[in-house]
Amino acid sequence: xxxxxxxxxxxxxxxxxxxxxxxxxxxxxxxxxxxxxxxxxxxxxxxxxxxxxxxxxxxxxxxxxxxxxxxxxxxxxxxxxxxxxxxxxxxxxxxxxxxxxxxxxxxxxxxxxxxxxxxxxxxxxxxxxxxxxxxxxxxxxxxxxxxxxxxxxxxxxxxxxxxxxxxxxxxxxxxxxxxxxxxxxxxxxxxxxxxxxxxxxxxxxxxxxxxxxxxxxxxxxxxxxxxxxxxxxxxxxxxxxxxxxxxxxxxxxxxxxxxxxxxxxxxxxxxxxxxxxxxxxxxxxxxxxxxxxxxxxxxxxxxxxxxxxxxxxxxxxxxxxxxxxxxxxxxxxxxxxxxxxxxxxxxxxxxxxxxxxxxxxxxxxxxxxxxxxxxxxxxxxxxxxxxxxxxxxxxxxxxxxxxxxxxxxxxxxxxxxxxxxxxxxxxxxxxxxxxxxxxxxxxxxxxxxxxxxx
Amino acid sequence: xxxxxxxxxxxxxxxxxxxxxxxxxxxxxxxxxxxxxxxxxxxxxxxxxxxxxxxxxxxxxxxxxxxxxxxxxxxxxxxxxxxxxxxxxxxxxxxxxxxxxxxxxxxxxxxxxxxxxxxxxxxxxxxxxxxxxxxxxxxxxxxxxxxxxxxxxxxxxxxxxxxxxxxxxxxxxxxxxxxxxxxxxxxxxxxxxxxxxxxxxxxxxxxxxxxxxxxxxxxxxxxxxxxxxxxxxxxxxxxxxxxxxxxxxxxxxxxxxxxxxxxxxxxxxxxxxxxxxxxxxxxxxxxxxxxxxxxxxxxxxxxxxxxxxxxxxxxxxxxxxxxxxxxxxxxxxxxxxxxxxxxxxxxxxxxxxxxxxxxxxxxxxxxxxxxxxxxxxxxxxxxxxxxxxxxxxxxxxxxxxxxxxxxxxxxxxxxxxxxxxxxxxxxxxxxxxxxxxx
Numbered sequence: 001x002x003x004x005x006x007x008x009x010x011x012x013x014x015x016x017x018x019x020x021x022x023x024x025x026x027x028x029x030x031x032x033x034x035x036x037x038x039x040x041x042x043x044x045x046x047x048x049x050x051x052x053x054x055x056x057x058x059x060x061x062x063x064x065x066x067x068x069x070x071x072x073x074x075x076x077x078x079x080x081x082x083x084x085x086x087x088x089x090x091x092x093x094x095x096x097x098x099x100x101x102x103x104x105x106x107x108x109x110x111x112x113x114x115x116x117x118x119x120x121x122x123x124x125x126x127x128x129x130x131x132x133x134x135x136x137x138x139x140x141x142x143x144x145x146x147x148x149x150x151x152x153x154x155x156x157x158x159x160x161x162x163x164x165x166x167x168x169x170x171x172x173x174x175x176x177x178x179x180x181x182x183x184x185x186x187x188x189x190x191x192x193x194x195x196x197x198x199x200x201x202x203x204x205x206x207x208x209x210x211x212x213x214x215x216x217x218x219x220x221x222x223x224x225x226x227x228x229x230x231x232x233x234x235x236x237x238x239x240x241x242x243x244x245x246x247x248x249x250x251x252x253x254x255x256x257x258x259x260x261x262x263x264x265x266x267x268x269x270x271x272x273x274x275x276x277x278x279x280x281x282x283x284x285x286x287x288x289x290x291x292x293x294x295x296x297x298x299x300x301x302x303x304x305x306x307x308x309x310x311x312x313x314x315x316x317x318x319x320x321x322x323x324x325x326x327x328x329x330x331x332x333x334x335x336x337x338x339x340x341x342x343x344x345x346x347x348x349x350x351x352x353x354x355x356x357x358x359x360x361x362x363x364x365x366x367x368x369x370x371x372x373x374x375x376x377x378x379x380x381x382x383x384x385x386x387x388x389x390x391x392x393x394x395x396x397x398x399x400x401x402x403x404x405x406x407x408x409x410x411x412x413x414x415x416x417x418x419x420x421x422x423x424x425x426x427x428x429x430x431x432x433x434x435x436x437x438x439x440x441x442x443x444x445x446x447x448x449x450x451x452x453x454x
Numbered sequence: 455x456x457x458x459x460x461x462x463x464x465x466x467x468x469x470x471x472x473x474x475x476x477x478x479x480x481x482x483x484x485x486x487x488x489x490x491x492x493x494x495x496x497x498x499x500x501x502x503x504x505x506x507x508x509x510x511x512x513x514x515x516x517x518x519x520x521x522x523x524x525x526x527x528x529x530x531x532x533x534x535x536x537x538x539x540x541x542x543x544x545x546x547x548x549x550x551x552x553x554x555x556x557x558x559x560x561x562x563x564x565x566x567x568x569x570x571x572x573x574x575x576x577x578x579x580x581x582x583x584x585x586x587x588x589x590x591x592x593x594x595x596x597x598x599x600x601x602x603x604x605x606x607x608x609x610x611x612x613x614x615x616x617x618x619x620x621x622x623x624x625x626x627x628x629x630x631x632x633x634x635x636x637x638x639x640x641x642x643x644x645x646x647x648x649x650x651x652x653x654x655x656x657x658x659x660x661x662x663x664x665x666x667x668x669x670x671x672x673x674x675x676x677x678x679x680x681x682x683x684x685x686x687x688x689x690x691x692x693x694x695x696x697x698x699x700x701x702x703x704x705x706x707x708x709x710x711x712x713x714x715x716x717x718x719x720x721x722x723x724x725x726x727x728x729x730x731x732x733x734x735x736x737x738x739x740x741x742x743x744x745x746x747x748x749x750x751x752x753x754x755x756x757x758x759x760x761x762x763x764x765x766x767x768x769x770x771x772x773x774x775x776x777x778x779x780x781x782x783x784x785x786x787x788x789x790x791x792x793x794x795x796x797x798x799x800x801x802x803x804x805x806x807x808x809x810x811x812x813x814x815x816x817x818x819x820x821x822x823x824x825x826x827x828x829x830x831x832x833x834x835x836x837x838x839x840x841x842x843x844x845x846x847x848x849x850x851x852x853x854x855x856x857x858x859x860x861x862x863x864x865x866x867x868x869x870x871x872x873x874x875x876x877x878x879x880x881x882x883x884x885x886x887x888x889x890x891x892x
Binding site: 049050051052053054084093096097100101102103104105120121122148149150151152153154155156157159160163164165222267268269270271273304305306311314315318321322342343344345375378379382383385386388389390391 | 497499500501502504540541544545548549550551553568570573593596597600601603604605607608610611612613711712713714715717745746747748753756757758759760761762763764783784785815818819821822823824825826828829830831832
């Protein structure tokens, strides 16, 4: 089990910075949240869980890396870093120091569609962290002395996450090729030369435009109820003027016309791999039927060690060390349906890809079966119970769904909607998406010719 | 903003003065009729059960020629058992959302079982089969071997892996700790079915076993389950022959690699979990490199100078050689400066540059954040098994914060002087560092 899950974790990495890959919507469960909206437009979601006297407190902004200004890819991630650099009321670093001195843990993360901040802390410190989080929403104060060394930190972060890792470099190139026009083609962390160009004014203008209660969602999970959170929220976030809900004006992706292929050669690669992405609709765009159909198809095709890809390529034919598929419908705009495989020693990527295509084609032509769909439904609905065994897990699932344009109902109704899916719907959705012209295929390998290096 | 701000700051300060006591969770010591012991936290709020178990040994049972054997065995235990072949076994796990997995490291062999309450009988049965009747069929052996080799090749040029492995190889020549528990392509290629069978006979014995359970199960329900899963294992077996060892250090080793950023792994001897000075060492590590943004390493290297994204340290409780280790990743031009800063901070700790405020800040965080570790069954089961392995007692959760609070500034100075030594540090640098002698 260990080996497989490690491979999968590696393949999934990169969806969001500063955190492991998000649990897909498919892992959601009924959290029975209370929801309300403050007078200034800030949405609030509360999930009560009284197991320990602690809370997980999150603010999610409806802005992510795909909302970067032109030429400033990754700027939202840089602003996330700068949110720890002081306000009118707090010195640089004092936010984190105060959280730590009160026994709290904290972090923040940026994805294509959201920027989120959280603290896990004793419930009697909830007011403190809400006050500080509201403060940096309204009163961020930056100086050159804080901004420019932090830009160097982000360049180092990019080197760690991408430039030092050939697999991450290939993923970045696949995304760039998959999206012809939409900013999802830019890396969440940004291109190196554009990170170098950020100025203090860029960050300040971005913060002033996007960081308003109207554009934010408060999520609290833990030993607290809606009435308590409402009182605290009105006294903190409720004191900030609402602002306007900012539209996400992103370039629109044209219909894809042709399959694209990439080969990344790097002298440091001694284990080749292949990865394919198909441009696929998100749940917000296509509705829950099509999104859950793709969830189920991904589970049947490549969701585990009894999936078709694993059985055929890894077990039966012995061509691959690992193989699988996944789809993440929790995205504001188009997303990807992805396949991956890693060859066993001595197996050519060409042969592995041909075998992978044969498995895929058979699943599309013949269709997945009633029995497979029933098994996948049962597994996915049962697995969702595990999402309730963690405070921050619930907050992550709810926050990533809401910032992707989905509703609390989309999460709460997830099990019954999955149960309602038909085999016809699964096969129809898969046939519409898994078409060659929608795909990018990437190979990662060592240089094949003398003198070439990565 | 300023209006409510003042009020909240005060409430924060007041709350700080009366740090919330840990709501001591009621951990029970369960002993089965057959004598198998477990620590249990009964928590019925979510219909889930998490069981973690650990057998001391792990890679200590390996030789240089069989490196990787413990890990490979771990990957094979859930690949068929009893009359169920790999496909049948894995189908039962997946169709019932039962998560069963095994792993091994330099000192132990561990297992984790997670199940919905509704499927618990089947989950316990599959765990029993995996431990008592693994099949080790030829197909899964070759498949897991191929996966292990693919993983080794994938990591062959990974700077983080290389830095860690070169550190242990250099610090522990001629010792099992110097050999990676992942093994090498050569050793993994040579492992045979007989090796796996011989390994579990030594490894899976009851006097090496520790069990932690959390979730929707009572002590009365758990006791017979412990016998069912573990009762059939041998009571005892031969112990691995591993000697205590002090790591070699006082050097900077450069492993050349064409990457834009150098990865540095460093360390020297630490303090053992059972040592009376452990909690002072734990606090000292929080202050220098364990406390994220509050730590000195991150402040000096990242916050003040922007030289790195991450800089951290931790106590690594290897059974026969406790260590204090850490890492930093810096662009090639600035590695020498980052290493200088690590040395400077280590020297400062050794020289007693630690204030009462540093101590109080660490104590407040380490005691106040402890309840955050009690919010999921999976986390709690793992905490409980760790308590059992370290022999901390069933009431440890209630006493733990008192240990942290009992550390005085004198203790901290004495223990920092005992543990930290800039001249003993071994640094391994993977990359193309400038201005460093290899």
